[in-house]
Amino acid sequence: MIACTIAGSDSGGGAGIQADLKTFQELRVFGTSVITALTAQNTKGVHGIYPATADFVKDQLNAVIDDFDLKAVKTGMLFNAEIVETIVSVMESKEIPLIVDPVMIAKGGASLLKEQATIALKEKLLPVATVCTPNIPEAEVLTGLTIKTEEEIELAGEYLLNLGMQCVVIKGGHLAGKHAIDTVFIRGEKPFKMKTDRLKTIHTHGTGCTFSAAITAEIAKGKPLKTAIIEAKKFVQLAIRYPLNIGHGFGPTNHFAYQEHRGICDVQVI
Ligand SMILES: Nc1ncnc2c1ncn2[C@@H]1O[C@H](COP(=O)(O)OP(=O)(O)O)[C@@H](O)[C@H]1O
Numbered sequence: 298m299i300a301c302t303i304a305g306s307d308s309g310g311g312a313g314i315q316a317d318l319k320t321f322q323e324l325r326v327f328g329t330s331v332i333t334a335l336t337a338q339n340t341k342g343v344h345g346i347y348p349a350t351a352d353f354v355k356d357q358l359n360a361v362i363d364d365f366d367l368k369a370v371k372t373g374m375l376f377n378a379e380i381v382e383t384i385v386s387v388m389e390s391k392e393i394p395l396i397v398d399p400v401m402i403a404k405g406g407a408s409l410l411k412e413q414a415t416i417a418l419k420e421k422l423l424p425v426a427t428v429c430t431p432n433i434p435e436a437e438v439l440t441g442l443t444i445k446t447e448e449e450i451e452l453a454g455e456y457l458l459n460l461g462m463q464c465v466v467i468k469g470g471h472l473a474g475k476h477a478i479d480t481v482f483i484r485g486e487k488p489f490k491m492k493t494d495r496l497k498t499i500h501t502h503g504t505g506c507t508f509s510a511a512i513t514a515e516i517a518k519g520k521p522l523k524t525a526i527i528e529a530k531k532f533v534q535l536a537i538r539y540p541l542n543i544g545h546g547f548g549p550t551n552h553f554a555y556q557e558h559r560g561i562c563d564v565q566v567i
Pocket residue numbers: 431432433468469470471477478479493494495496497498501503504505506508530533534537
């Protein structure tokens with residue numbers, strides 16, 4: 298099975314293209330990539346960004362699509378509106394499941410998506426997406442809502458589904474509480490929640506990339522949407538639970554953990 302990630306490079310290896318390809322590999326999916334930007338980054342922060350031209354993003358994407366039978370494509374850091382629009386122009390005519398992680402701000406505070414690009418992402422990319430995986434601040438930007446309560450999560454999920462996609466996963470990593478709870482909205486179905494322990498750790502760099510890459514890999518393998526999303530939650534939970542303890546800041550998650558622990562992890566689906 299072959300999947301593609303369209304994202305930025307993280308020189309520190311914990312997020313972006315590197316996290317996505319490691320996740321694909323651990324889930325036994327062949328990974329291809331389209332690089333939107335180089336970042337000089339480590340566990341302490343983003344120290345520089347060097348974007349690719351939109352034309353070169355298009356060349357990479359066409360090169361991959363022309364040769365490989367892609368079963369799923371995901372997007373991560375897209376940086377500017379030209380890159381977002383280029384991806385839409387290529388992907389809108391394709392029947393390939395598209396998973397959009399609407400990456401906006403890195404944990405250290407660096408902006409990974411320009412303001413104009415946020416508008417293009419919402420108005421042009423999300424309508425052609427299959428799945429979107431915002432964290433709470435991203436869901437707030439995309440909906441214009443303040444999201445603190447269960448009701449506000451429900452409202453945000455419905456709002457985003459109405460943009461045209463089949464599924465929205467609002468991630469709960471940024472909320473407080475004993476559990477990390479993600480809420481899943483699938484068109485035509487009752488929303489459900491995935492609940493795990495909230496782990497006390499600073500090794501959370503790249504959690505969002507890893508989670509969306511795992512969803513992409515499971516979809517590429519032909520898993521039904523709900524099964525793919527639950528398996529991805531197990532993958533990211535294990536990756537956080539068994540940290541590598543490397544770097545001097547927010548360390549990366551451990552992509553080996555899923556295979557080392559044979560994917561055993563309790564996710565309560567409620
Ligand atoms: N401390 C934590 N313990 C357990 N799960 C977490 C923790 N932080 C994040 N997660 C999970 O990691 C995934 C990514 O969530 P989140 O950190 O909100 O995304 P992002 O990296 O985009 O900000 C979600 O499934 C979320 O519930």
